[in-house]
Amino acid sequence: MSVFKGMGLFSLVTGFSALMTGGATAAEHVTGQPYKWQLGFQEQATAVGRQMSSFHDFVLVIITLVTIFVVLLLAYVIWKFNEKANPVPSKTSHNTMIEVIWTVVPILVLLVITIPSFRLLFAQYDFPKADVVIKATGNQWYWSYEYPDADGMSFDALMLRDDDNKPIKGPDNAPRTLAVDNYVVVPVNKNVELLITASDVIHAWAIPAFTVKVDAIPGRVIKTWFNADRIGTYYGQCSELCGKDHGYMPIAVKVVSQADYEAWLVKAKKEYASAAPVRWKNAKTQLAAARVAIQK
Numbered sequence: 001m002s003v004f005k006g007m008g009l010f011s012l013v014t015g016f017s018a019l020m021t022g023g024a025t026a027a028e029h030v031t032g033q034p035y036k037w038q039l040g041f042q043e044q045a046t047a048v049g050r051q052m053s054s055f056h057d058f059v060l061v062i063i064t065l066v067t068i069f070v071v072l073l074l075a076y077v078i079w080k081f082n083e084k085a086n087p088v089p090s091k092t093s094h095n096t097m098i099e100v101i102w103t104v105v106p107i108l109v110l111l112v113i114t115i116p117s118f119r120l121l122f123a124q125y126d127f128p129k130a131d132v133v134i135k136a137t138g139n140q141w142y143w144s145y146e147y148p149d150a151d152g153m154s155f156d157a158l159m160l161r162d163d164d165n166k167p168i169k170g171p172d173n174a175p176r177t178l179a180v181d182n183y184v185v186v187p188v189n190k191n192v193e194l195l196i197t198a199s200d201v202i203h204a205w206a207i208p209a210f211t212v213k214v215d216a217i218p219g220r221v222i223k224t225w226f227n228a229d230r231i232g233t234y235y236g237q238c239s240e241l242c243g244k245d246h247g248y249m250p251i252a253v254k255v256v257s258q259a260d261y262e263a264w265l266v267k268a269k270k271e272y273a274s275a276a277p278v279r280w281k282n283a284k285t286q287l288a289a290a291r292v293a294i295q296k
């Protein structure tokens with residue numbers, strides 16, 4: 001134990017947290033994706049996300065206090081009123097005071113939880129005026145994106161596989177099974193409205209750092225929004241069991257400055273305009289080949 005000799009409580013705590021995070025210091029934590037020995041939520045990049053995070057912490061404190069109280073109460077009852085300690089039990093069947101307390105106190109606890117809970121709900125569902133609109137379509141097993149305001153520009157985002165992805169730890173330090181070939185790009189501090197749907201089965205579009213998780217349902221369009229206030233790359237995954245490659249259709253969003261966003265739009269419009277017909281041609285060729293195979 002001589003290692004701990006002379007160490008203050010503070011260095012013990014920081015030493016422990018360094019141990020928990022695999023030796024990394026706080027500054028080295030990657031944002032927008034999980035990291036080793038992570039505890040709690042990912043660092044939130046939206047105001048709504050931070051509100052959700054603090055609401056979670058607040059409820060966690062209440063749950064902990066309630067649980068400790070109930071456990072202590074149970075222990076007390078076991079110790080004080082077991083057959084040995086209390087051979088002649090009381091015949092009391094009512095106690096108005098206690099009944100009022102155990103009705104009123106839980107109501108008060110629920111009221112205290114309700115207020116921030118409704119505040120959070122209103123923050124999430126109060127849709128601000130959209131600056132950017134993106135349509136996300138879940139497919140088995142990749143995502144398609146469309147920017148209706150950018151001449152309907154659209155592209156697919158497929159997970160990078162080990163064989164076709166040499167820099168799997170790319171410029172954004174994207175971990176395996178989260179990196180994609182085409183990122184969704186959005187400007188920082190702007191309201192991004194998402195229209196989410198699916199083409200085949202139910203998927204779900206989720207980015208933990210934005211507190212966004214919405215089911216993508218065929219034949220329906222569900223709206224959500226986020227306003228990311230930190231530049232960076234954020235990752236999520238399809239969050240509805242959707243088939244064999246459910247775990248291999250990640251979601252990747254790059255939050256960039258307005259100028260970078262505009263530059264990307266110009267470039268992307270050209271790039272994806274030429275790529276789309278090729279994909280469509282490939283799909284048609286595959287369909288024709290399948291028909292031939294069936295006829296044989």
Ligand SMILES: [Cu+2]
Binds near residue numbers: 203239240241246249
């Ligand atoms: Cu899916």
